[in-house]
Amino acid sequence: MTNPEPLTIQAAARFIQGSSEKARTVAEALKKRVDQLDKSINAYIQFQLPKTFEIKQGPLAGVPISVKDNLCTHGWETTCGSKVLKGFIPPYDATVIRKLKEAGAVIVGKCNMDEFAFGSSNESSAFGPVKNPWDLTRVPGGSSGGSAAAVSSGEAIAALGSDTGGSIRQPASFCSVVGLKPTYGRVSRYGLVAFGSSLDQIGPITKTVEDAALLLQVMAGHDPLDSTSAQEPVPHYTEKLSKQVNGLKIGLAKEHFAAGLDPDVEKAIRQAAKTYQDLGAKIVDISLPHSRFAVHVYYIVATAEASSNLGRYDGVRYGLRVPSSNLTEMYIDTRDQGFGAEAKRRILLGTFVLSAGYYDAYYLRGLKARTFFRRDFEEAFKQVDVILTPTAPTPPFKLGEKTGDPLAMYLSDLYTIPANLAGNPAISIPGGFTNRDLPIGIQLIGKPFDEATLLSTAYAFEQATDFHKKKPRI
Amino acid sequence: MSEKFNIDSLADLARIRLKKEEKAKLTNDLSKILGYVEALGQLNLEGIEPTTHVAKLENVFRADEVKPALVREEVLKHSPHREGNFFKVPKVIDQA
Amino acid sequence: MNTYEPVIGLEVHVQLATKSKIFCACSTKFGSEPNANTCPICMGLPGTLPVLNEQALRLAMKVGLALNTTIAKRIKFDRKNYFYPDLPKAYQISQYDMPVCAHGGLTIQPESSGGITKQIGITRAHLEEDAGKLLHEGVKDGSWVDYNRAGIPLLEIVSEPDIRSPEEAYDYLTRLKAVLLYLEVSDCNMEEGSLRCDANVSLRPKGESQFGTKVEIKNLNSFKAVQKALQYEIERQTEALEQGEKIAQETRLWNDMQGKTISMRSKEHAHDYRYFPEPDLVPFTVTEKEIEAVRRALPELPQARKERFVKNFGLSDYDASVLVNDKVLGEYFENCVKEGANAKLACNWIQTDLLGALNERCLSFDQNPITPKHLAGMLALIENNTISGKIGKDVLPLMIDEKKTADQIVKEKNLVQVTDTKLLEDIAERVIAANPNPVEQYKSGKTQAIGFLVGQIMKETKGKANPKIVNEILQKKLS
Structure with a gap:
């Protein structure tokens, strides 16, 4: 165990086998990598291994997990990337943190983020910008840029982010990792420092779709502390995960191919549609008029x-x-x-x-x-099972490129925002690279509470392509 | 557009202090963003219900039960200014 | 003089008697150590979320039905945004445009109205959370904040501007409080802050239908203070108007010690609460069936009880009113009747003698040691002529002080009424013989002179003679 870079949750759990000693080995390897890399990437606001490793058994037994710094973690300073929360040490765990701990996870770090999740480039953090591991002169996306960069660079096995208008998916796209925003209400918001309460959702940022399913499994479900948390039963996402998309109807919205879409991104989406077609899915033209x-x-x-x-x-x-x-x-x-x-x-x-x-x-x-956004999706989902879109209109842009023009920055969330406005689940997965090796993500949007189909559709693509295997050279 | 809002009264409402250079920049930014948002005027919204929640939930209650949290000391310990078991603030003057 | 008509509206904040706060599981107990009844939720720590206490909504519905309001089928909560150190989230969760209750009323009947009733409209009643408490006194260079009250469930009951005098305001509050106590939805303790009242008052020329500029009065710590503050404010505004001044729309604070209202320094910041729907709470719906269930479970209310007392016990409207305005008093009365007391006798004795005796001893009615059974027992002694009413007035205080029954006291002190005709005739003869003058006066037609002779016989019997029998004997002997 020297390099945690390729280590997924699944692989880490297999290695650890519930052993506290092996959990320590993994965590220490991770720490070594963070010590090496984080000076240049700045993905963490805090990284700290527990003093003692007495791990709990469970699906995540001993697996180190990093979380965005807007998730309240008992005893950890929780800053939201802001100076205003300096010294705020929550006396309680967010529900997702409690659930992760109960599943055996070891919280090892708080990831850098745009201040209060306000941003699409991680440049608004009071703790300095995060650099994109694929090109240190570029942004990792935001606001969960620290989480995405940490997972992408191997400074984390997996991480949690939060998504109000694309804050999980857009950085996942920029860093070539998997980022899932669950249906609004699927995961409790209790303990997530609020930005836009009717839009916020917590979700996983991982190296594989399987890991995303596993983390969602641990986090999903009703929470009596969150009035808006859904009472819908939680399906068995990991067991249901299948690469079978034969006959699946995938929508492409004509409105998504308008001006402003980078040609490389458009090419990747068209190619992804073709990949799905080759796998037996049916591509359907749809309209999302608003x-x-x-x-x-x-x-x-x-x-x-x-x-x-x-x-x-x-x-x-x-x-x-x-x-x-x-x-x-x-x-x-x-x-x-x-x-x-x-x-x-x-x-x-x-x-x-x-x-x-x-x-x-x-x-x-x-x-x-x-x-209208809710209605548009309701109409579209009468015809299709999943909608395929770009995650972001462009590959990762340069640090400082958009800081002077807030509106240009806001427009980088054009494709991710509708899922938040309507509450639907959506996932971004690695979908290709530009000829300069900059990551391109593809987004899949699902029906409310149908994360299972969404994950399987993503899984099918991931298994049919090699994009997720490519790692940044740092 | 900029005549639509009074940046000083907004800053006052939100308890935000604006330095001179910030004020010019923010006024300009807000004008631009509001100008952009103006496009919503193109939509016919007549008879459209506002969406305040996307969760299709109603009547979420808790039972009337007391569960002491016992976090007073932990919260006060990290408070920016405590005095005994109180939080202390500058003298509040516009109160009886 | 009297050319202006006051227009008054009242806003009453009632603490609903739940065990836990409205949006978290902290205790609502009064008098806990500072900040002891707090948790991350009611202290507004980042990331925390509210969940509505079901009992708070139920209690609000009870009040709404008792005040004849319409219970909304669909309810939502809104955020009211403003900065104040006692407001942990910088917004109060309240209800803006979809309150639990709307459009009701309360019947008032002020003492001086000569029995005429008047309907005061209730505009709305809505649920909200209370703020914390600021302490200033004895704090060096600052103020202290205690969040024990933050998140206490409140129902704000807003009246229509239908009230026309301080007396009507007082009567409205008294009757509203009685309703709330009957419903057992609040202890209505003003000292502990579980009942608070703000008043709005404006003047307009008599006959004018437009409202004048209204002034809000705060810091009203008792119903009497409300009445006095309104009185003061009406006089102040009348004087101002008569001198051609304009009334400023403002908030004024009542100073009970000085007996006047003082203008609150106009705040430096404009008020714009920016209400918007609370995204952290989902909407609530109430079905007709649920409303009916709450309605069926309502207890008898003061108005109904009063009518029943008049009808069943033959009490006067006024007497019945006094008894029912205090829930406990009415129940006490009814229990006395259940124990066999004559209703009218019980009503008189409770209202005058019992309350008087308790008052003299600085005891509240809760501290009354005489059980209904024991009061009924005392009244029975009067009714069956064992003691006279006059002796009764001596026995009652002893029942309080010595905590004994009337029977015990009458026996121990040998207070049994003398009804022995033979004995009383002997005494009468002696009294007649010893007092020739009054006898002469009586015989010459001054019939009131008999009073002196009765008094002499009572004196001889230490007040124990039955006055009715004494009268009869004297009349017979002197005719």
Whole structure:
């Protein structure tokens, strides 16, 4: 056990076999790799092995897992990539963390992220940008950029991310790993620091589809602590995983091939459609007529919720406080020094769309337009089982390329946002490379609570191609 | 577009301080984003129900049972300013 | 004078009597150590989520039905956003446009109304969470925050601006409180903050249908304070208007010590609560069947009980009203009747003698040591002429002080009424002989002179003579 780079959860679990000693071996190998690489990648805000290895038995017995730093982890500083949460040590575990621990996992690190998950490039983190392991001058995507980069570079066996408008899938695409956003409500949000409460979902970022299924299996299910968590039974995702797609109907939306789509990405999607056809699936042309309004609706709904969710960072109870003898000064100084530019931008935008006189014209209009996304999917899924789309319109872009133009940055979530607006599950899997070896992801969107079909469809592609086997040269 | 919002009153509502250079940049950004969002006006939204939740759930309750959390000390320990078992803040003046 | 008509509306916040908070499992117990009743949820720690306490909604529905409101079939919660150190999430989970209850009313009948009733409309009642508490006194260079109250379930009951005088406001509050206590949905303890009231008041020229500029009054710590503050505010506004001044729309604080309202320094920040639907709570639906089930389980309410007391026990409207305004008092009365007491006698004795005696001893009615059975026993002694009513008035306080039954006291102190005609005739003869003057006066037509003679006989018998028999004997002997 010297190089954890190719190690999947499955492989690690097979090696560890429930042995605490072997779990330590894996964890230490991982630490060595993090020590080597993270100076240049910056995927972690914290990485720490437990003092003692007394592992719990279970499907993840002894497997080290890294989590995005917006998941509350008892005793670990949880910063959300923000200065405002400096020193915040949650007195409780998020439900997913509890479930991972109960399944035997060992939490080893908190991954870097865009501040409060506000971003698509990981450049808004207060802990510095994460670099893309495939090209250190490029971004890893965001906001779960640290999680994706860690998995891609072998600094993690697997990681958890969160996805509000594409924050799991877009970095998965940029880093050539698997990223799954489950159906809204499939996984409890309790303990996930809220960004857009009606959009947020926690999901796995892994090296293989099988690992994603395994982590989803552990995390999914009703949680009495989350009113919005679904009461739907949890299927046996790992057992149901099959590469059989014969007769499966896969939709391609004509709206997804409009201006702004990088030709290399388009080529990869067309090629993926062909691969599926060769595997026996049927490609069906569909329409998602409101696709081009996704970013519009998203930036109203998500920022409105975010502006409210971030009110609590006021310096009173936890995290940063900039002292003052005046209460209002204390508030605004704390929030001034605590929040970065993107957080301020979104808080102000969200405050505006909810404010008196503008609520109807912006927020309410956004909520109504949101209804179309659900309807579009409902219509489409009458014809198909799964929809195939690009994950991001481009391969990973250069660090600093879009930081000056927030709107251009927001548009990199064009294809991922609709699944959040409607609540559907979606997955990004490695789908090819540009001729400069930059990763391209393909996205599959499924019916609500049909992660099983989604995972099998992804699995079929993964098993039929070699993209997931290719690793970055670092 | 920029005449639509008063950046100072938004900043005041959100308790955000804006430095001079930030103010110009954010005003410009917000104008652009709001201008972009304006395109929603092209949609006919008449009779369309707003979507506030995508979870098709209703009536999620908890039973009226007390379960002490016993986290006071842990929370106060990491508080930016505690005094005894209280959180302390600058004097609140606009209260009786 | 009196050219202005006050228009008053009241907002009452009632703490619902649940065991745990509205959105988390922390205790609602009063008087715990600072921040002892807190958890990550009610302290608004990042990542935490609310889940509605079912009992809070049930209790709200009970109140809604008792106040004749319509219970909404579909309910949602909203966030009300503002910054304050006692508000852990910087938003309060409340209800904006889909409250649990809407469009009801409460009948009032102020004492001076001469029995005329009036309907005060209830605009709405909605559920929300309470904020924490700030402490200022004795804190050096700052304020302390205690979140024990954060997340306590509240029902905010908003009246229509139908109230026209401080007295009506007082009566509305008294009757509202009675309803809430009957329903057992709140202990309504104002000192502990489980019942709070804010008042809105404006003046308008009599006959005018437009409302004037309203002033909100806060810091009202008792119903009497509400009445006094409204009185003060009406006078203040009348004076201002008469001098041609404009009333500023503002919030004023009642200072009970100084007996006046003081303008709250206008806040530095504009208010814009940016209400929007709470994404962390799903909508709630209530079926007609569920509403009916709650309705069927409602206890008898003050109005119904009053009507029953008038009908079944022949009490006057006023007496019945006094008895039912306090749930415990009405129940006590009814239990006395159940123990065999004469209803009218019991009503009089409870209202005047019993309450008076308790009052003199600074005892609340809860501390009344006389059980209904024992009061009924005492009243029976009066009714069967064992003691006189006058002796009864001495016995009752002894029952409180010595915690004994009337029987015991009457026997120990030998207070049994003298009804022995032979003995009383002997005493009467002696009294007549010893008092020729009053006898003469009586015989010459001044019949009231008999009172003196009765008094003498009572004195001889240490008050134990049956006054009715004494009267009869004297009349016979003097005719």
